Amino acid sequence: MLPEISPATADALRTALDRAGYRTDGVRALLGRDAHAALTRGEPEPAFRATADGGALGVLVRMLLLGAVEPDAAVTAALAPLTPVDAAAAGLLRRANDGWAAALDLRPHGADSGDDEGDGEWWVLSDLDARRQERDHVTGVGGASLTLASATPRTPVGTVLDLGTGCGVQALHASRHARAVTATDVALRALAMARATFALNDLDVELLDGPWLAPVAGRRFDLIVSNPPFVPGPARVDYVYRDSGQAGDDALAALVRALPEHLEPGGVAQLLGSWLHVRGEDWPDRVRSWLPEGVDAWIVQRETTDPALHVGTWQRDAGLDLHSAEARAQAGAWLDWLAAQKVEAVGFGFLTLRRIDGASTTGTPTVVVEDLPDDLTDPLGPEVAGWLDRVDWLQAHATDDALLDARLRLTDGVLLERYATAGDEGWSEAGAAVARAEGPRWRHEVDEPAAALLAGCRGALPLRELVELLAFAHDRPVDALVGAALPAVREMVRHGLLVPVP
Missing domain, CATH: 3.30.390 (Enolase-like; domain 1)
Incomplete structure (x- = not known):
């Protein structure tokens, strides 16, 4: 069942969540530092104990975050004025014996970027972990989403494109500093999840259906953000959120080549991506070769993994039992493909592109491909904005x-x-x-x-x-x-x- 939240349902649910304090600060305060840390590690029992006397907020945390079945009377009181039956009709809850359980992951998400736009606070809908092995599984606010959000410059702009929006996280962040936001996805379930997320947060986001840049053919934007399906491997799609259907890093290369045509002069694209380290090739030259003319580019490799770790990481991400016959067969085919392509490692990092033709930043393009010197602990977004400003200054002082x-x-x-x-x-x-x-x-x-x-x-x-x-x-x-x-x-x-x- 796809989620479908009407304006009346969204209004009633917002009222209930706000009244209960189901926000990031409210949940942290209820759990306390130790129980919150334990929950982050995947240890739920301390959180169950901390919410025992938590009233309506405790009910919501146990049901929506911890996966518990809560009694009908308690859920009715916690969700009022929204009834559990109406929440179930919208795809949010399901009947479980004499109570109710979550049918989707609904959690608060806060932004604290430290920029001039201030903080943001939203609720995000996504699939439960129990559905992780489904082909069209819609992930929630995970590490990649947070990484991209923290790496995106938050300069006020007119238009933003969230390419491959998933559950809509990047569009939520963009709503803080853009006049208009457009989001696209190829998966109908992802579009439904994003639409429900935007409705719940009372945001007006243009949603378009289609692959890659096809839905916005002929259009340009001031900022494009994307966490595309970037997991290098054979040309297949096991999971829509991570697999492009193209072999290796071909999809990312094609996207990098095509993006500048959809940027306004001076517009910026901020991406996450992975690229192959191929025996006999220099990886910076490989990535640099994807760039079209007329763009500044800063490509920063954050980490590298060997082929075995790469395959194992993404199989664990999909919730597979690595000892099962199915997982071993998949891993074997994946590793065989990597070996046949002479892949020695897989890099992961950030790609910043800026269209300079016709912009005030005209000049010789600056293209830098480098490794981060250490683990990144601070948000990269302010650094990206500063890098672009410093490149402008250096171009103006080129002699x-x-x-x-x-x-x-x-x-x-x-x-x-x-x-x-x-x-x-x-x-x-x-x-x-x-x-x-x-x-x-x-x-x-x-x-x-x-x-x-x-x-x-x-x-x-x-x-x-x-x-x-x-x-x-x-x-x-x-x-x-x-x-x-x-x-x-x-x-x-x-x-x-x-x-x-x-």
Whole structure:
């Protein structure tokens, strides 16, 4: 049964959920830190205990989050003015003996991006885990959804396209900073789930049915976000949410090539994706070859997995018993395919594209493909927005004279690290590096003149004067120091270690 929530049902359900406090903060407060942490680990018993005297909120948490069957009288009181019968007719509940159980996953979801748009709070509908092995299973707010949401810049825009919306998570986030949001999907069940989610949150989102970019042929957007089916493997579709039906990373390559035509000049696309590391090929060159002309691109590899871990991870994600004959046969065919394609590893990360032709950012495209230096703990969205701004600034200061005339400041929190090696006579200095302490931990090796130059970058003097002073202090020719320093300065601006001063 597909969910179908009428405006009256949505209004009544919102009233009940709000009255009970079924929000992210309300659920956390009811569970407490320890029970909430246990539930996150998949240990429900502490949560059951914490909700025992939780009133209407306790009933909703046990029924909607913990999968319990709750008595008719308790559910009727908790959902009023919506009756359980009407909730069941909308596809939200099901009869279970003398009580009611959830037919769908309905949970609160909050956004705390730290940007100027403020926080967001919604309810999200998706399939229960019991349905995970169904081909058209609709996933909820999982790790990939949260990763993409945190990596998307939240600059106010006119139009947003959520390509492959699933249950609608990215569209919810986009509603905070866009005038109009369009969402597409190829799966009818996903579209029904997203429609119900938008109705429950009283949001006006245009929903379109169809594969990839076909539903928006001829249209352009200021921002496109997508968590597409990106799991590389044989050309098949076991699960619509993850399998493209095309072999390997062909689907992602085709999407990257096609996306800029659907961006307004200056428009940005933010994607998650996976790419193959093929024996004898350089993976950055492989991904770079997908890019059409006229785009800035920042492609950041977050992690890599070997073929066995890749296959096992996605089989576990589908809820398969890895020891079953079916799972072993699937794994064997998958691994055989990867081996035949000479795949040594699978990369996963972020792709940021910006259409520059006809925009104010016109110039030589900037294309950077790199690895994240460490585990990412801070949201990447503000970093993406900053990267695009810094690329614009570097393009405007592309000549050496323009850069030398600029005033730069060392970013707050940048650290100078010195390291040494042990020998027969004790420790000997081996080098130094500067590194960011917040956001991506970009790190650059520096020599003593470079360290001194960075220390002088306080925004008071143009870079030209700092270099001249440094050349005099170290008795080095100015031209030689300029030639050595400017490429490193550009890299440090791009990585946010140095920021321009107006």
